Amino acid sequence: MNDTQLDRAGKPATVSARISPAGGLDILSRNEVVRLRDASGSGLHGLLRRCALAVLTSGEVGDDPRGMFEQYPNFDIQVLQQDRGIKIELSHAPAKAFVDGQIIRGINELLVAVVRDIVYVATQLEQGAFNLEDTVGLTHAVFEILRNARILKPQIDPNLVVCWGGHSISREEYEYTKSVGYQLGLRGMDICTGCGPGAMKGPMKGATIAHAKQRRRKNRYIGVTEPGIIAAESPNPIVNQLVIMPDIEKRLEAFVRMGHTIIVFPGGVGTAEEILYLLGILLHPDNAGIPFPLIFTGPRQSAAYFEQIDTFLRLALGDEVAQHYKIIVDDPIAVAHAAARGTDKVRNHRLDNKDAFFFNWSLSIPLAFQQPFVPTHAAMRALAIQRKRPRHELAADLRRVFSGIVAGNVKDEGVRAIEQYGPFEIDGEPEIMRALDRLLQAFVQQHRMKLPGGSAYVPCYRVLTS
Template sequence: MANIIISPKGPLDLLSKSEIEALQTSSGNQYHQLFRDCALAVLSTGANSDDGHELLAAHEDFDVEVLSSPRGVKLQLTNAPENAFVDGKMIAGIRNHLFAVLRDIVFIQNQYELWTQQGESITDIVFKTLRNAHALQPRRQPNLVVCWGGHSISEYEYDYTKEVGYRLGLRGLDICTGCGIGAMKGPMKGAAIGHAKQRVENSRFIGITEPGIIASEAPNAVVNQLIIMPDIEKRLEAFVRLGHGIIVFPGGAGTAEEILYILGVLLNEENKDIRLPLIFTGPENSKQYFEDMDRFIGKTLGPEAQSLYKIIVDDPIKVAKVMNKAMRKVYKNRRKLDDAFFYNWSLKIDTNFQYAFDPTHENMAALDLSKGRPAAELAADLRRAFSGIVAGNVKPQGIKAIKEHGPFKLKGDTEIMAELDATLESFVKQKRMKLSGEYTPCYELES
């Protein structure tokens, strides 16, 4: 549609003149471009593509302007994708997501200096971002299940994620995912049906994303609370601080990154008394995926890391029962530690899991993928390696860097590189690296 002006439905904090100016086209400020790209991603929900660079290039004539009015802010959209409208009116869920983008980009802008700090200040600002998004609910007992998994999964894997979500929903459990399609959408869709059957009110389907990937993984329609964190590190911390348990479905490099992140955190000696149940699950036809991941974890991080998760194959009811039972243990654990139910303050996250990693060719080549290091430290660099591969696969800046300078080069011990090569090759063969089309590796491995 050529031009349209929309208002938020429900309350939206008023913006100051300086905040509005920073988001306007004429300011030349980086936050206008950031807001524009995130807004385009939200408006493009349903597009069958995971190429963020392609999406942005296809809509170069799109723009969004923040307008000030006595009753609050409005948005003027120019050449917005038509799929965001029905009979000339914007779909309500997309409109809500659009103003959630505005809310979080303004907050990121205002907290920029704090984001560049480290340690406890990052944990604190992650808390404040979630609080600003009204995602923290103090009077709820533990019931939020974080679901990780790939956007590029098969139909039978997607159906399995829906069935698991349904079984979780029947038990009154809420869902938090990366907000996109595939394994991020399925559990929410299934849980929504389970909640409807149980007449659950105030269901929470929380989607946590980041500017770098939202163009490739636009929020699905089930998400009723959208939150944008500034980068993948803060996004991952938001998941584990907010959630009470984690279920991992089959996926690709991004899912491997998430697995390495949580294992690296849990391997920290200071977290030995923290209850954060972790389940890997998928249908029988996906058994190979978890066998590959389990082997990779054992060969690189060791048996202690393997002891931190439970693998359940082809049994959605068992997954839901195990997770529901674990919620009671999480409740007792938080009470014992005198910790909040709504934010896991007790979890120790080292700074090497909090620093924003810029996956440049130089930084990727400098990763230390060698044996003999503490498992948590190796997990941190392995996570960064997979993070770079995700960037090269689907993030606009990463795709651009690969086109300009060729594949990332990763170096390390022979054994680790052999395991990494086998794992990535299995992802490629199982078509887990890209949603459509032939996959061209964005990496080269050297030992």
């Protein structure tokens, strides 16, 4: 539901207010406050302003990374140090974030999460607390960010289902994600998604009803995002735990380290990126024998979507890749049963190997899946899409292909690069290129690249098929 309020001139109504943070942020150092107020290139104010506005527009549906600031060009946020703690001063903030002059409690909590994560990551990087040059150090960074956000819960049996899928999906697909979420909720599952609309919101919405029916308290609806995505995919209103990871690679690692089962709903290039990330890890020889339930599902109308995904994966990575996922069409109860059985296997494996329930330490994630990929035109053209490579290495570069297209579609820096230099060029083994081109064309035809109602999608890429 989009409940944007308009002023008399027909523009989005705004409110200016000074609020007390809710939910776990009492004090900051003077240096931290100074950095949050610093609007220079080395300061944090621009990042804070962008992420805060995304939270304050929670519930609005759009995929234009610059659209928010066009609606609220005068918005600003300042963190103030006072004798009894901190205050957050909002200027020209979206009126929809307030009720009778008071900020909505859930939005206040998500706003605190923004400040907390931005400050923590910047401080730790400045102090050299994270070693970002090797796999152990990068995993440690992911763990510390999640721990600081109080996302990791040590005394809970495995029950966290990560749901991936697109923000631009049909109404039938959205209703289906709710049905699956409902069945998961009835069985005591918590939900983690990318925190946005569409397939990220539906499972949470379904689970809330089931949790209420089961009189279940302390439910977790975890949203994991990153600064480049949050502006295009504002957190949906059901998210009650938000964490902002520094980049897409740490966001993806957070999903697979925390999750006990992953369910994939129909989506676009972002969903394909997520699939290839996880499959590339599972194809690595070091991870043989580690149970990781992966379920592809959607309504009957979406059967062709998963056929296309399955065909592409088998062609690029070999038929053996299908051993790592199960496709279930139009059966939410069967999906929930498969998730429950898979989660039980994960629990038993963790017990046998003395691994934590709340963080999958035993999973080996190669550096190629952890180091941030900057999708410049040169970097996109240089990707080695060849089947003669080890399958997990090929999957890593295929993941980067889709990551670059995501950037060109919805991330501000990617959109600007496409405007300046034209579409990315993607080259590689001809048979894979032709299959990739068919898959991307299907995404466009099915309106999975851009939300309906806006301008027609203009590809940010060109696949070299010959």
